[in-house]
Amino acid sequence: AQKITQTQPGMFVQEKEAVTLDCTYDTSDPSYGLFWYKQPSSGEMIFLIYQGSYDQQNATEGRYSLNFQKARKSANLVISASQLGDSAMYFCAMREIQGAQKLVFGQGTRLTINP
Amino acid sequence: NAGVMQNPRHLVRRRGQEARLRCSPMKGHSHVYWYRQLPEEGLKFMVYLQKENIIDESGMPKERFSAEFPKEGPSILRIQQVVRGDSAAYFCASSPSRDRVVEAFFGQGTRLTVV
Numbered sequence: 001a002q003k004i005t006q007t008q009p010g011m012f013v014q015e016k017e018a019v020t021l022d023c024t025y026d027t028s029d030p031s032y033g034l035f036w037y038k039q040p041s042s043g044e045m046i047f048l049i050y051q052g053s054y055d056q057q058n059a060t061e062g063r064y065s066l067n068f069q070k071a072r073k074s075a076n077l078v079i080s081a082s083q084l085g086d087s088a089m090y091f092c093a094m095r096e097i098q099g100a101q102k103l104v105f106g107q108g109t110r111l112t113i114n115p
Numbered sequence: 116n117a118g119v120m121q122n123p124r125h126l127v128r129r130r131g132q133e134a135r136l137r138c139s140p141m142k143g144h145s146h147v148y149w150y151r152q153l154p155e156e157g158l159k160f161m162v163y164l165q166k167e168n169i170i171d172e173s174g175m176p177k178e179r180f181s182a183e184f185p186k187e188g189p190s191i192l193r194i195q196q197v198v199r200g201d202s203a204a205y206f207c208a209s210s211p212s213r214d215r216v217v218e219a220f221f222g223q224g225t226r227l228t229v230v
Contacts, residue, residue, distance in 0.1 A: 004157075037221075045158070045206060045221035091157050100171035102148060103208075103219075105157030 002027045004092050004106035012112045013082050020067070021077040021109050023092030031097040034075040036066065039089040039108070048090075051075060079111075087113045119144075119209050120189075121222035128229050134194040134201070136225045140209030147190045148219065149182060152204040161205075164190060197229045 003026040013019045025034065036048040051059045051066045059066045067076040079086055089110050093103040120139040128134050140147050145166050150158040160174040164184035175182065179197075184190040194201055204226050210219040 043204060043226070044223045047220070093157075100148075100160075100163040100173075102160040102163060102171065102174075103150070103158070105150075105159070107157050108155075 002029070002032075002094050002096060002104045004094055004104055006092055006106035006109050008109045009107070010110045010112070012114060015084060015113050015115050016081055018078060018080045019082050019086075019111065021079075021090050021092075021111065023075045023077065023106060025073050025075060025092075025094050027073075027094065027096075029096060029098065033095040033097070034066070034068070035093040035095065035103065036064070036075075036077045037091045037093065038086075039091060041088070045091075049077070082113050084113050084115060087111060119207055119220050119222035121205075121207050121225050123225060124223060126225055126227050128197050128227065130198060130229055131196050134197050134227055136192040136194075136205050136207075136227070137189040138192070138207030138209070138222055139189040140207075141211075141220055144209035144211050144220075146210040146212065147184050148208045148210070149190070149192050150206045150208070152206060152224075154203070158206060161192070194227075197227070199229050202227055202229045 005024045032053045034051045038046040049059050049061045049064045049066050051068045058068050063080045065078045089108045091108045092106045122137050147164045149161040152158045162175050162182045163171040179195045181193045204224045206224045207222045208219040
């Protein structure tokens with residue numbers, strides 16, 4: 001069974017600093033996809049970034065990058081130059097390639113950016 | 116192009132009543148996923164549907180919960196005889212096809228409160 005672990009329940013970071021949110025995963029499938037979502041206090045789920053297990057390079061989307069270390073089964077999210085609006089819950093998720101391709105989510109990390 | 120639309124955004128039901136949650140996928144999307152988010156937790160998969168078919172309902176509770184995605188109209192998640200433990204946020208995601216789940220978009224969720 002697939003499993004996602006986010007070990008940081010909460011993080012506090014000073015504005016403009018970079019922040020790394022940890023995510024480790026467990027799967028026996030050779031093919032999978034890894035996602036990060038942001039959930040602000042308003043509640044919606046906002047897709048941030050995606051990494052495929054066979055992608056050679058780490059994914060980047062603006063200030064977001066994914067530090068993908070396949071051998072260690074980690075997919076940490078890096079946010080550069082943090083902003084007050086980055087304060088939110090962040091979820092790491094994995095998608096199975098076979099079957100229903102449903103997403104399996106971690107417990108989340110609550111990120112607070114201090115001015 | 117409107118996004119995934121869920122309604123109502125907030126729903127209050129008394130114990131024993133029925134709750135009906137609606138999800139209209141993005142235009143051109145024929146695949147729908149329902150997830151449940153309990154307070155302070157990540158999203159958990161419930162059911163995956165295509166038009167008129169339930170593909171995977173492995174995450175659905177065996178009793179009181181049902182889902183449908185008719186040929187015309189929105190997908191419906193129905194909870195009969197609600198209990199306090201059903202209080203949660205219910206999210207719907209849609210995708211154009213099974214192979215393009217990376218493009219799965221979430222609705223804003225329905226927050227069910229059972230009193």
